[in-house]
Amino acid sequence: MAGTSNIVMDAVRAADHDRYLSALYAPANKRDALLALYAFNAEIAGVRDRIHEPLPGEVRLQWWRDVILAEGEAETGHPTADVLRAAITAHHLPKAAFENMLEARVFDLYDDPMPSRTDLEGYCGETAAALIQLAAMVLDATAAPGFAELAGRAGCAQAITGLLLLLALHRRRGQCYVPADILAAAGTTPEEFVKGDGGAGAERAVAATIALAREHLGAFEKGASALPASLRPAFLPLALTRAYLDKMEKGAPSPLKGAAALSALRRHWLLLRHATRGLGTPFT
Template sequence: MAAASNIVTGDIVMDAVRAADHDRYLSALYAPADKRDALFALYAFNAEIASVRDRIHEPLPGEVRLQWWRDVISADGDAETGHPSADALRATIAANHLPKTAFENMLEARIFDLYDDPMPSRTDLEGYCGETASALIQLAAMVLDPAAAPSFAELAGRAGCAQAVTGLLLLLPLHRRRGQCFVPADILAAAGTTPEAFVKGEGGPAAERAVAAMIALAREHLNAFETGAPALPVSLRPAFLPLALTRAYLDKIENAGSSALSRTVGLSTLRRHWLFLRHAMRGWTPL
C-alpha cells in the first residue's frame, strides 16, 4: 500500500510541476528515471513558494504560508502532512541529505515577493537570485550527483542569476500591474527613473534603458555560466538544463523593445523542445 501511495503522490507532484513550471518539468524528463521524483519534489516546492503572492494577496497571510513550509521542513520524523508536495519534499531532503538551511534561506528570500518594496540594488538582486534560483539548481545537482555537485556551486550561482533575472524580465508586465519592482533602484537611477515611475509606466525611454541594463546583467551571468558549462559532467546536466532556454528568452525580450514592459514574450513549444534536446545531448559545447 505504501508503494502505491508513493506512486500516487509522485504523479500528483509531477502534474503540479507540469502545470506550474513547464520548463523545469521538461528539463527533469532528461534526468535518470530514479532521480526524477526528487527533482519534481524540489520544483514543486519552488513553484509553491514562488506563487504565494498570486494565491494569497495579503502579505501577512503570505508570511504565514511561508512559515508553514519552514515548519514542515524543520520537523523531525516522517509523519505525513497530507500535502503531496510537502511530503515529497521531506522525503527528498531525507533521502538525499539536502541541507535544510538552503530551504530556509529560500523561504526567507521569498518574503520580498509578498511586499511592494523596491529592490534596493544590483547586489540585493543578485543575493535574491542566489538564494532562490541558484540554490534550486545546486540542490538539484546534489540530487543528481552529490559527489560532483560541490565543484560546480559557483557555476550554479551564475546560472541561477542568469535564469532568475531573465524570469523577472519575462514577468515585468505582471509585476508592474501589481505594483512590484524587481529592477534595482540603482539601475533605475542610472537609467534616469525611479521605482515609482517605472511601475506606473511613466519612465519613458529611461524605463527602456533600465530594461536594457537588466538584459545586460542577465547576459553577463549567462556568459560566465556558458564559459564554465563545457566542464559540467553529464550527470549534472539536467540540473542546469533550464538554462538551455535563457539566451533565446533574452533575445526575444530584447527584440520586443518597449513592448516587453507591457507584453509577456514566449518561445514556441517546438523551439523549447529543440533547445532542451540539443543541450541535453551536447551540453554547452560549441556547435
C-alpha cells in the same frame, strides 16, 4: 506514493513547464526528487498569486519552514510537502538552503523596490541558484559541490530572465524587481518605473537588466563545458535563457508590455540539443 508523485509531476507541468521538461532528461530514479524540488519552488514562488496579503503569505512560508524542519516521517497530507521531505532525507539535502529560500521569498509578498544590483543577485542566489545546486546534489552529490559557483551564475541568469518575463505582471501589481541603482542610472525611479507609461528611462533600465542577465549567462556558458553529464539536467533550463533574452531584445513586445514567448517546438528542440551536446555552446 505513486499517486502522490503523479500529483506533484502534474503540478510542475502546469506551473513550471520549462523545469518539468528538463526533469524528463534526468535518470528515472532521480526524477521524483527533482520534481519535488521544482514543485516546492513553484509553491513558494506563487504564494502572492494565491494569498494577496503579506501577513497571511508570511504565515504560509512559515508553514513550509515548520514542515521542512520537523523531525520524523509523519505525513503532512500535502503531496508536495511529503515528497519534498522524502527527497531531503534520501539525498541529505541541507535544510538551511530551504530556510534561506523561504526567507528570500518574503520579498515577493511586499511592494518594496529592489534596492541594488547586489540585493538582486543575492535574491537570485537564494532562490534560483540554490534550486540548481540542490538539484545537482540530487543528481550527483559527489560532483555537485565543485560547481556551486557555476550554479550561482546560472541562477542569476535564469532568475533575472524570469523576472523580465514577469515584468509586466509585476508592474501591474506595483512590484519592482529592477534594482533602484540601475533605475537611477537609467534616469528613472522605482515609482516612475512601476506607475509610468514606460518612457525612455524605463526602456534603458530594461536594457540594462537584460545586459546583467547576459553577463551572468556568459559567465555560466564559459564554465559549462566542464559540467559532467550527470549534473546536466540541473542546469538544463539554462538552455532556454539565451533564447528568451534574444526574443526580448527584438522588442516585440517590450518586456514592459508583455512576456516574450517561445514555441513549444523550439523549447523542446533547444532542450534536446543541450541535453545531448552540453550547455557550453549556444544553439539558436
